[in-house]
Amino acid sequence: MGPIRGGTDHIYRNTFARHFEGFDLAVAPFVNDVGTNKIRPKYVRTLLPENNTAMPVIPQILSKSPEGFVHLANYLADLGYQTINWNLGCPYPQVARKQRGAGLLPHTDTIRQFLDNTIPQLKGKISIKTRLGREHKDELFRLMPVFNEYPIAEIIIHARTGRQMYDGVPDLDAFGTALALSRHPVVYNGDIRSADDFIGLSRRFPTVSRWMIGRWAMVDPFLPMLIKTGKDTAENKTKKMQAFHDDLYDQYAHALHGPSHLIDRMKGLMVSFCLAFEEDKKAVKQIKKSRTPEQYEAAVYRFFDSALWNC
Numbered sequence: 001m002g003p004i005r006g007g008t009d010h011i012y013r014n015t016f017a018r019h020f021e022g023f024d025l026a027v028a029p030f031v032n033d034v035g036t037n038k039i040r041p042k043y044v045r046t047l048l049p050e051n052n053t054a055m056p057v058i059p060q061i062l063s064k065s066p067e068g069f070v071h072l073a074n075y076l077a078d079l080g081y082q083t084i085n086w087n088l089g090c091p092y093p094q095v096a097r098k099q100r101g102a103g104l105l106p107h108t109d110t111i112r113q114f115l116d117n118t119i120p121q122l123k124g125k126i127s128i129k130t131r132l133g134r135e136h137k138d139e140l141f142r143l144m145p146v147f148n149e150y151p152i153a154e155i156i157i158h159a160r161t162g163r164q165m166y167d168g169v170p171d172l173d174a175f176g177t178a179l180a181l182s183r184h185p186v187v188y189n190g191d192i193r194s195a196d197d198f199i200g201l202s203r204r205f206p207t208v209s210r211w212m213i214g215r216w217a218m219v220d221p222f223l224p225m226l227i228k229t230g231k232d233t234a235e236n237k238t239k240k241m242q243a244f245h246d247d248l249y250d251q252y253a254h255a256l257h258g259p260s261h262l263i264d265r266m267k268g269l270m271v272s273f274c275l276a277f278e279e280d281k282k283a284v285k286q287i288k289k290s291r292t293p294e295q296y297e298a299a300v301y302r303f304f305d306s307a308l309w310n311c
């Protein structure tokens with residue numbers, strides 16, 4: 001399961017695992033490091049082992065500070081996490097401008113120094129999630145030989161540049177070049193929307209070690225199982241989605257403070273869920289307009305009552 005900040009938090013991951021199969025593990029959305037002498041409990045609550053009992057998790061850190069990264073990574077190692085993922089892919093300008101996430105990709109020497117200064121001090125292993133580059137795909141081509149010099153558990157490549165954000169299509173030729181350059185296990189990520197997408201990609205890239213799905217499993221949570229088994233065995237998909245939704249709603253109602261947080265969270269999830277159904281425009285509009293739990297519940301009930309699965 002790919003990390004979606006604001007989407008695949010521990011509540012979502014645990015609830016997902018109660019309703020669906022197919023994912024072997026999740027990379028958690030990033031947490032920021034906050035320096036060398038403190039841990040912000042609010043940031044790491046989502047990673048506490050007692051909150052992550054349903055699915056194995058690899059935590060992810062967004063950082064350009066070796067000291068800050070080591071401090072947080074070793075705190076997480078003490079909690080039992082054997083591998084920590086370093087985020088080299090976040091494309092948002094407010095992150096990338098500060099040379100974090102994808103903003104680091106043009107700076108080969110800074111990345112080399114980071115790995116020099118972190119790896120000897122880490123209690124566990126490091127893995128990397130990257131894009132092809134911030135601006136150009138040759139940034140990753142320059143970095144792969146650098147990564148090869150270090151012990152890195154795996155390299156997850158979202159086959160777009162940061163500049164692309166989520167637009168356009170993954171550059172499969174560039175992914176293939178990066179894959180051939182790597183001595184480490186490589187994970188493919190980007191636009192796996194269907195079992196057919198997966199079959200095409202796995203035939204083209206037989207040396208890929210694992211596959212990551214982000215947004216499209218939030219739209220169609222049956223997809224990972226379909227890919228695993230090759231069989232579309234799930235019946236009553238609408239009912240199952242409704243049960244998943246209702247479970248998420250109950251979990252978030254307990255965890256979040258106040259109805260407006262709850263409604264915002266659930267509306268965000270419903271934006272994804274709605275894409276898997278033939279649209280009932282009126283019901284969707286009602287969901288978007290709802291302000292109170294009562295209005296939201298009525299709108300969602302209406303949605304699932306008339307919704308037709310369309311994935």
Ligand SMILES: Cc1cc2nc3c(=O)[nH]c(=O)nc-3n(C[C@H](O)[C@H](O)[C@H](O)COP(=O)(O)O)c2cc1C
Nearest residue numbers: 002003004005029030129158190191213214215216
């Ligand atoms: C709203 C949103 C939040 C994301 N948050 C993270 C994150 O915290 N860490 C990360 O490495 N990638 C993050 N991503 C990127 C996804 O993990 C994934 O790489 C990307 O969506 C492409 O894969 P997909 O086509 O399977 O979704 C995020 C993407 C979106 C759309």
